[in-house]
Amino acid sequence: MRWPAEWEPHQAVWIGFPGDPAEWPVRLAEAQREVAAFADAIADQGVGEAVILVCRTPADADVARALIETDVQIVVEPFGDIWLRDSAPIFVTGSAGLFGQNFGFNGWGGKYAMAGDQDIGVRLAKRFDLPVGENDWILEGGAIDGDGAGRLITTRQCVLNGNRNVGLSSQQVSERLHDALAVEDICWLGDGLVADHTDGHVDNLARFVAPGVVAIPQAETVDDPNSEIFDNAAQQARSSGLSVVRLPSAGRYEIDGDIAPASYMNFYIGNRVVAVPQYGAANDAKAVDQIAALFPNRKVIGLSSQALLRGGGSFHCISQQIPSI
Template identity: 50%
Template sequence: MAFRMPAEWAPHESVWIGFPSSADAWGAPLHHAQQQIAAFANAVHASGRGERIHLVAGSAEAAAIAVGLVESGVHVEQRLIGDIWLRDTACIVVKDSNHRIARNFGFNGWGGRFDYPGDKSIGQELAVAAGLEVATADWILEGGSIDVDGEGLAATTVDCLLNPNRNPMLDQYAIEARLRDDLGIQRLLWLGDGLANDHTDGHIDNLARFVGVNHILIPQGAGSDDPNEAVFEDARKRAEAFGCRVSRIPSVGRFLQDREIVPASYMNFYIGNAAIVVPLYGARNDDAAIATLASLFPDREVVGVMADAVLTGGGSFHCSSQQVPT
């Protein structure tokens, strides 16, 4: 069996979660963002029924705050983390029938937008600490830009993976070949644009997520003022034409922070061993999103946790986490 990236619903040994630590980066929302990430970690831990949690703080002060907010079984550690988005800066762990390898991809601050000390080193540091073999890839890939069903199928967006600010020398076919070699991806569903004003250039984990083999979940627009209505419909059409089974989940709809449209999305949920944790925004479809995920994952508890403060940093719970498969 060749090395392959497992589906997120496959069993996890542990998960790395970034903890907001920098007042310079987060500003006034820092305290509330810390509370929300801690609530996320507690929900994944599920009183010991979930995977082992490594909550990574960027300073001694932040680590002390984290310890005061999480359950006793959540492991808090201090490292030079940069920002919290470990989905993109940590390694992606692949496995065959007997071994695991941590693939350490290049990272350039989402196309040169941000440059925080630690973002380029935290992936290898965490993998080595976990006792994993590390293999370094010679191209740029963020974990939030791909989602897999564990059987060789992945989804991504043209908006991100073919953006010249990542790998300008690689065309579509070269990227597909590298995904096959590094992550065991045999088929790639190319969706179009990502969400409006997403500074990641359209990460897939805000747009479409696999919930089963060849089964993908895509939001349903929340009305005529939903800024992503056309994006969702284009994604649905592409997925169906590709041969995927498509389910729908209500969209957050038009969501503003500081009078600007921001990419609030229920799709940024995390699939843990015991719980599915879905970000909430105080929006009208919060309860419907929880109900949809509960119907798709009847073997797991679905927990909604407020994420509006975390969103001010540019992402949500899935973005802040990276699982280590058993």
């Protein structure tokens, strides 16, 4: 069994489409346009990967159809919110083929428990005839990142948080990750970004970009609220034997006067396209250029994620890839 890296070939990707006004009371239409643009970009005129846009209602699906400009499949499956990275299965490959590992989901530590999120992963897997198994502990896909060679990076703040799995030690979690995802080496970082309501998902902080190589932001302004967090993460990653590439930080980013977890690390690596969030921040173009240097065989593009960030995440958070076998 092996958990493929995100840069390995995908047969498809699930993407959540926003539609609930109660969860998106501000700039919903803009968030919908951002997700549609992301889906179109990853489909890449039908030569990227199969993109499956998941809508919670037929009315939301009608909105999506009006926005999509390329060959994207639209399906209706009820869910609470769009963060399929966390509520959908994580797929591994092995001698028996493709297999989804589904984990318990409790609304990011009980903060946002919404109907449909607990079983959306199983329903999607069944809809597409994908085998899936259940793991009896809480884990969100955005809390971990892997390099396809048995290495995983995560944060203690999230995975060892008492609001997920009471009493589990890092050793016990390591054993469970080994059993579910064939993980051999785990790099434990400390905290995630300030104001991240997921309790510090690693996909906003540190991402594998090659086997044994992890990208971590570098603060460039004195008011960056995550400066120390970034530096500590880089030091811990190096101490774990990983090579570290420093990329630009989005800097201090506020929404309605409050710090928001804006991060270029929430990029999605598609078969042909890498989509990098853009926030109207000073380092937007610089982040795209430097991420492009890491993926020379892909088209790396920046796409607006300002409305999506109001919901707490970006492109990586709303997507879950299905590897090719």
